[in-house]
Amino acid sequence: xxxxxxxxxxxxxxxxxxxxxxxxxxxxxxxxxxxxxxxxxxxxxxxxxxxxxxxxxxxxxxxxxxxxxxxxxxxxxxxxxxxxxxxxxxxxxxxxxxxxxxxxxxxxxxxxxxxxxxxxxxxxxxxxxxxxxxxxxxxxxxxxxxxxxxxxxxxxxxxxxxxxxxxxxxxxxxxxxxxxxxxxxxxxxxxxxxxxxxxxxxxxxxxxxxxxxxxxxxxxxxxxxxxxxxxxxxxxxxxxxxxxxxxxxxxxxxxxxxxxxxxxxxxxxxxxxxxxxxxxxxxxxxxxxxxxxxxxxxxxxxxxxxx
Amino acid sequence: xxxxxxxxxxxxxxxxxxxxxxxxxxxxxxxxxxxxxxxxxxxxxxxxxxxxxxxxxxxxxxxxxxxxxxxxxxxxxxxxxxxxxxxxxxxxxxxxxxxxxxxxxxxxxxxxxxxxxxxxxxxxxxxxxxxxxxxxxxxxxxxxxxxxxxxxxxxxxxxxxxxxxxxxxxxxxxxxxxxxxxxxxxxxxxxxxxxxxxxxxxxxxxxxxxxxxxxxxxxxxxxxxxxxxxxxx
Ligand SMILES: Nc1ncnc2c1ncn2[C@@H]1O[C@H](COP(=O)(O)OP(=O)(O)OP(=O)(O)O)[C@@H](O)[C@H]1O
Ligand SMILES: [Mg+2]
Numbered sequence: 001x002x003x004x005x006x007x008x009x010x011x012x013x014x015x016x017x018x019x020x021x022x023x024x025x026x027x028x029x030x031x032x033x034x035x036x037x038x039x040x041x042x043x044x045x046x047x048x049x050x051x052x053x054x055x056x057x058x059x060x061x062x063x064x065x066x067x068x069x070x071x072x073x074x075x076x077x078x079x080x081x082x083x084x085x086x087x088x089x090x091x092x093x094x095x096x097x098x099x100x101x102x103x104x105x106x107x108x109x110x111x112x113x114x115x116x117x118x119x120x121x122x123x124x125x126x127x128x129x130x131x132x133x134x135x136x137x138x139x140x141x142x143x144x145x146x147x148x149x150x151x152x153x154x155x156x157x158x159x160x161x162x163x164x165x166x167x168x169x170x171x172x173x174x175x176x177x178x179x180x181x182x183x184x185x186x187x188x189x190x191x192x193x194x195x196x197x198x199x200x201x202x203x204x205x206x207x208x209x210x211x212x213x214x215x216x217x218x219x220x221x222x223x224x225x226x227x228x229x230x231x232x233x234x235x236x237x238x239x240x241x242x243x244x245x246x247x248x249x250x251x252x253x254x255x256x257x258x259x260x261x262x263x264x265x266x267x268x269x270x271x272x273x274x275x276x277x278x279x280x281x282x283x284x285x286x287x288x289x290x291x292x293x294x295x296x297x298x299x300x301x302x303x304x305x306x307x
Numbered sequence: 308x309x310x311x312x313x314x315x316x317x318x319x320x321x322x323x324x325x326x327x328x329x330x331x332x333x334x335x336x337x338x339x340x341x342x343x344x345x346x347x348x349x350x351x352x353x354x355x356x357x358x359x360x361x362x363x364x365x366x367x368x369x370x371x372x373x374x375x376x377x378x379x380x381x382x383x384x385x386x387x388x389x390x391x392x393x394x395x396x397x398x399x400x401x402x403x404x405x406x407x408x409x410x411x412x413x414x415x416x417x418x419x420x421x422x423x424x425x426x427x428x429x430x431x432x433x434x435x436x437x438x439x440x441x442x443x444x445x446x447x448x449x450x451x452x453x454x455x456x457x458x459x460x461x462x463x464x465x466x467x468x469x470x471x472x473x474x475x476x477x478x479x480x481x482x483x484x485x486x487x488x489x490x491x492x493x494x495x496x497x498x499x500x501x502x503x504x505x506x507x508x509x510x511x512x513x514x515x516x517x518x519x520x521x522x523x524x525x526x527x528x529x530x531x532x533x534x535x536x537x538x539x540x
Contacts, residue, residue: 187384
């Protein structure tokens, strides 16, 4: 493999990483503040992609679709919170896992009924077509660069809110000790609805942005959700900063692993088994990395809870 | 201002409080005493509405605040009516700076940040440090400052001098005396008998979830058999 291809794959890895971050940010705060395991968070990502696809088809404009999809994703998230999730906070984790898994199954089915099982394609917006030349003979799709930049900008904005405002301080305090925040007079449920709504919108945002480079299909949130859980565990549950670092790490490992492992195996094996073992090893790589990091830091890179 | 009548509460299936009663008038310092595990912290949690969040609940009894019942209200609503908690184990927010710990939950009133920093100059020196980086004594000051900045009319301190060096302990007692002199009502839980006797107007002893004795410090001093039975280990 050439260094050029390596560079491209590293960029793709970072781009995938920022998408993962947008999904993981909401997940880690919801888990951190309310001690609530929301398996259905990936559904928000899928919903974002479908909403983006539908609005783009209806309006003919990706930008208009983005503008419309965000508030609808927010409303969908708040509706789910109101209908299902708020009845689960006081329950144990098993009940939360079962109920939110039920939400995944129902919504995947609902999506199939509304949009069908066939994957939808969303065209890349005209403004961002083509590629940018990194060096002579080496281009990277402009749209992917746009995702990377938008993701980084969103991460920066989120960092400002979480680290530099009083609201952000309350969210961080809630992630480490919610009962204490409540005992000091803060309505933790209202704080949580805010966090939840923003998390749902961020995941929806990731879905809309991913739509032009992925096929939009039922269940597309599930793989992302699993990786997002790996991200929040590595980063430290409740830590936005941890989620950011871990998301970039997981994005890089996942993407580079998939392209490098088969080549690496070629050093020892014939082409066809090399491709197979390489792919198998690559899909294990993030979990191996997670195990390694947790062995070194059992509560993740940036632990948030006391004790 | 606070009246607790025949409070009963527990966690899950284990009942911890059976019959706890106590009262505090404006400007008074009342101390809840009793050996380890008798239910002092649980009493505080129950009257602050914190038990549901910790897997417990109130089974019976009344908690009145300024004449109105507050039992069954969520913790944040109770706190906002003027109850400021300095909890057992300090529980400062480890990932917030000292300044953020103080201001994140602050509510307007006579207690302002400069006043709290004047009360505890150490907190000003460490304003940018994370809560987790402070010493035990500094965390205790932070927990008291944080509660004061919610501008309570009753300050509740659960073991605020436990595990501290004698010098820091003395500083905390001096601050509490100053707060009392300014007219703040205080509900105290502390095992430091000498200091408690000097500061308190009234004492309540609980034993296995029941309030079994109450009276003035002088009355306890005059009844050695009471402290022998309920306080000495
Ligand atoms: N979260 C909890 N879940 C279940 N049981 C608890 C919980 N917290 C306390 N208990 C039990 O309730 C009883 C009273 O505990 P509590 O903390 O109220 O005592 P305390 O008087 O404050 O003791 P200490 O002086 O050690 O602080 C103890 O038997 C304790 O084991
Ligand atoms: Mg206690």
